[in-house]
Amino acid sequence: MMVSIRAARPADLEALTGLLKTLFGIEADFTFNEALQQQGLRLILADERSRLLVAEAEEVVVGMCSGQLTISTAEGGPALLVEDVVVGEEWRGRGIGRQLLEALASWARQHQVSRLQLLADRHNAPALDFYRHLGWQGTELICLRRHLDEVSPAT
Ligand SMILES: CC(C)(COP(=O)(O)OP(=O)(O)OC[C@H]1O[C@@H](n2cnc3c(N)ncnc32)[C@H](O)[C@@H]1OP(=O)(O)O)[C@@H](O)C(=O)NCCC(=O)NCCS
Known part of the structure; x- marks a missing residue:
């Protein structure tokens, strides 16, 4: 099975939104909203x-x-903020997650990035083990949030 890693294109948006649905289903702090996730992907x-x-x-x-x-x-x-890391369920455990993060790290190196950072759900043990296995280290930091009601995230 050949897997290639490439830059996303507008035609991928629907498939990517489907993957985000899977991811947001795992992470307690996020609720899937198709329109918002598509908008976010377009902005990226x-x-x-x-x-x-x-x-x-x-x-x-x-x-x-x-x-x-x-x-x-x-x-x-x-520095690079890494997000939206997900592999379709039936494709996991075949080296795809590793390839994706290595490709992202190469892009980061080209931009003189010396540190990658990400947030992970503290209860997502498989993902935490995956990251540790790939050399990521935990920190003493916690994530705090404040939403601004008057700003619509979709605009
Ligand atoms: C986490 C995730 C992206 C990993 O992708 P993947 O394609 O299954 O991982 P890979 O097959 O590339 O694994 C890479 C390496 O990590 C190891 N690994 C993967 N999952 C592991 C686990 N749960 N525990 C220990 N090691 C693990 C693999 O054995 C492999 O080791 P190797 O390259 O030395 O042989 C994928 O499982 C996933 O999409 N999970 C659901 C979404 C999610 O939780 N995303 C993270 C949000 S922060």
Whole structure:
């Protein structure tokens, strides 16, 4: 089975939204909303400081991940916020997640990124084991949020 990793295209949006539905079903802090997730994916696609990657097998999109450049004062340079890491259920355990993250790391290196960072659900043991296996380390940081009611996320 040949799997290729490539940049996402607008034609992939429907498949990618389907993958996000799977992912948001796992993560307690997120609720799937097709229109919002499509809008978010479109914004990432159009943003040159972001990268949206898909894994394709037999001409079907079977996995994805995204990365967004940020500037870290700790690093004194660019860092990458990694999000939307998911492989279709029946395609897991075949090296696709690893390939996606390696491709994202190569893109990050080309942008002088010295640190990748992501948020994961604390109860998602398989994902945490996957990341640790690939060399990711836990931190003492926690994630805090505040939503601004007056701003619609869709605009
Ligand atoms: C997490 C996820 C993206 C991993 O993708 P995957 O394609 O199944 O992972 P891979 O097959 O590429 O695994 C890469 C390596 O990690 C290891 N690994 C994967 N899952 C593991 C686990 N649960 N425990 C220990 N090691 C694991 C593999 O053995 C493999 O090792 P190797 O390359 O040294 O042989 C996938 O399982 C998934 O989509 N899960 C649901 C969504 C999710 O939780 N996403 C993370 C959100 S933060």
